[in-house]
Amino acid sequence: MFTKVLVAEDYEIANQGIIKVLTEKIGIQNIQEAKYCDDAYLKFRKAYNDGQSFELLITDLSFRKDHNIQTRTSGIQLLQDIRIIDPLIKVIVYSQEDRVDKINQLFQKYQINGYVCKGQRAVKELVNCISGVYQGVTIFPPELTDNQSANNMIQLDDLDMVLLEELALGLTKKEIRVRLQEQSITPNSESYIDKRVSKLFDNFKAKNTTHLVAIVKDLGLL
Amino acid sequence: MFTKVLVAEDYEIANQGIIKVLTEKIGIQNIQEAKYCDDAYLKFRKAYNDGQSFELLITDLSFRKDHNIQTRTSGIQLLQDIRIIDPLIKVIVYSQEDRVDKINQLFQKYQINGYVCKGQRAVKELVNCISGVYQGVTIFPPELTDNQSANNMIQLDDLDMVLLEELALGLTKKEIRVRLQEQSITPNSESYIDKRVSKLFDNFKAKNTTHLVAIVKDLGLL
DNA sequence: AAGTTCCGTACAGAAATCTGTATGGCTATA
DNA sequence: TATAGCCATACAGATTTCTGTACGGAACTT
Numbered sequence: 052m053f054t055k056v057l058v059a060e061d062y063e064i065a066n067q068g069i070i071k072v073l074t075e076k077i078g079i080q081n082i083q084e085a086k087y088c089d090d091a092y093l094k095f096r097k098a099y100n101d102g103q104s105f106e107l108l109i110t111d112l113s114f115r116k117d118h119n120i121q122t123r124t125s126g127i128q129l130l131q132d133i134r135i136i137d138p139l140i141k142v143i144v145y146s147q148e149d150r151v152d153k154i155n156q157l158f159q160k161y162q163i164n165g166y167v168c169k170g171q172r173a174v175k176e177l178v179n180c181i182s183g184v185y186q187g188v189t190i191f192p193p194e195l196t197d198n199q200s201a202n203n204m205i206q207l208d209d210l211d212m213v214l215l216e217e218l219a220l221g222l223t224k225k226e227i228r229v230r231l232q233e234q235s236i237t238p239n240s241e242s243y244i245d246k247r248v249s250k251l252f253d254n255f256k257a258k259n260t261t262h263l264v265a266i267v268k269d270l271g272l273l
Numbered sequence: 274m275f276t277k278v279l280v281a282e283d284y285e286i287a288n289q290g291i292i293k294v295l296t297e298k299i300g301i302q303n304i305q306e307a308k309y310c311d312d313a314y315l316k317f318r319k320a321y322n323d324g325q326s327f328e329l330l331i332t333d334l335s336f337r338k339d340h341n342i343q344t345r346t347s348g349i350q351l352l353q354d355i356r357i358i359d360p361l362i363k364v365i366v367y368s369q370e371d372r373v374d375k376i377n378q379l380f381q382k383y384q385i386n387g388y389v390c391k392g393q394r395a396v397k398e399l400v401n402c403i404s405g406v407y408q409g410v411t412i413f414p415p416e417l418t419d420n421q422s423a424n425n426m427i428q429l430d431d432l433d434m435v436l437l438e439e440l441a442l443g444l445t446k447k448e449i450r451v452r453l454q455e456q457s458i459t460p461n462s463e464s465y466i467d468k469r470v471s472k473l474f475d476n477f478k479a480k481n482t483t484h485l486v487a488i489v490k491d492l493g494l495l
Numbered sequence: 496a497a498g499t500t501c502c503g504t505a506c507a508g509a510a511a512t513c514t515g516t517a518t519g520g521c522t523a524t525a
Numbered sequence: 526t527a528t529a530g531c532c533a534t535a536c537a538g539a540t541t542t543c544t545g546t547a548c549g550g551a552a553c554t555t
Contacts, residue, residue: 061392062287062391062392062393063393064396064399065284065286067289067290067396068285068286068291071290071293086393115392170285171283172285174285220480221481221483221485223540237503239503240504241504242505243504245542245543248543252543257443259511259542260483260542260543264487265442265486265495268491446512463534464535467512467513470512481541
């Protein structure tokens with residue numbers, strides 16, 4: 052089993068909870084915790100340089116900005132930076148995020164080794180995940196393997212996101228058109244913008260722009 | 274110090290974290306945990322009926338709906354139900370919520386004894402909170418006592434909230450009017466609805482309805 | 496080469512939004 | 526009792542949204 056683990060999680064209580072599970076349920080003794088991304092990075096680098104590298108990183112995704120200056124505020128940044136030092140480090144993400152496409156992205160784009168969603172069964176999932184990752188297996192969370200939820204995904208391209216953002220800012224179609232032209236983003240005709248937004252209405256079963264933005268905000272896409 | 278405590282928190286890891294703090298930092302031995310509101314309620318009632326009542330409830334605000342049938346899904350409901358059994362029970366809420374007015378409401382409307390915000394200093398805050406509450410003091414979180422954040426609050430009444438909700442559902446002013454009339458909510462004229470919404474525009478510096486809903490969603494008011 | 500299907504644009508009309516003005520009722524206060 | 530201020534409503538006009546139709550071009554199929 053892993054003998055040396057780094058836990059990066061800014062919520063102190065959750066931090067303590069993870070450590071409790073690691074020590075009591077798995078028997079890992081050498082655990083270090085970090086409440087800030089930068090802190091985690093420095094601890095990792097120091098251990099690596101001392102030839103006593105961590106074998107596993109368990110990290111949250113989002114870190115609150117605090118009075119402390121934080122150059123790295125997201126777990127993704129942290130894992131990228133740490134992979135530069137040690138490309139073979141195993142990484143498990145432990146986060147609130149339960150959106151299927153976002154979790155998927157973590158595996159595909161950032162090649163994490165496991166994901167555990169904060170939730171009612173997180174202890175068991177975490178234990179399974181760690182032992183699976185130790186054996187070299189990539190551990191997908193139930194959220195992903197339950198194909199029930201994997202279906203109702205809607206693919207949004209860059210233009211869709213731009214439109215949603217500007218609508219949420221209260222811009223009119225005309226204003227959006229002008230903006231797109233200024234940034235030389237094509238297509239940018241008013242009628243096409245209308246079409247695209249209407250398509251989004253269909254996708255999200257929205258009655259109008261306001262409803263659409265509300266739905267997308269609720270889904271956490273914006 | 275408290276000798277018997279009930280922890281209601283659906284996130285297992287956080288649950289474990291709280292227990293770790295209670296045992297190791299405060300030395301409370303008799304702790305029971307519950308991952309569901311209903312479960313917490315039953316445990317509390319049983320202990321009370323057995324004449325071995327809990328002295329303190331630490332509860333989260335929001336509980337995820339799960340496959341299990343949950344009649345109580347919010348911590349507020351839980352604390353109300355428990356106060357019916359034992360009006361003197363001390364209650365500390367431990368939650369992600371950091372909106373000043375929502376926390377304020379917990380103290381004023383539901384008379385909780387303490388609040389701890391999930392965060393980077395939650396361990397210390399929790400320890401302080403518990404010892405303060407034990408001494409009979411109401412412990413407000415730093416979020417409330419820092420008057421810096423207490424200023425920029427906007428008071429929304431019931432009608433405002435109803436309007437915001439219905440707008441977010443994509444209803445037109447006409448439809449909203451009809452709804453209000455059906456529920457005999459007054460005032461309900463279309464023009465007054467217009468006026469109220471325009472006032473909300475001013476309050477939140479919104480350009481239009483879509484922008485307004487986006488802002489309110491971001492603030493977590495909806 | 497002809498047909499089909501998207502993609503991007505243009506236009507048009509009904510509905511809805513947004514803003515401003517006007518009016519009557521209620522309350523408070525001088 | 527007169528005045529002022531707020532609440533609730535009504536109406537009106539400019540702007541915007543939303544929906545549908547139409548048209549040309551590019552890509553792809555047969």
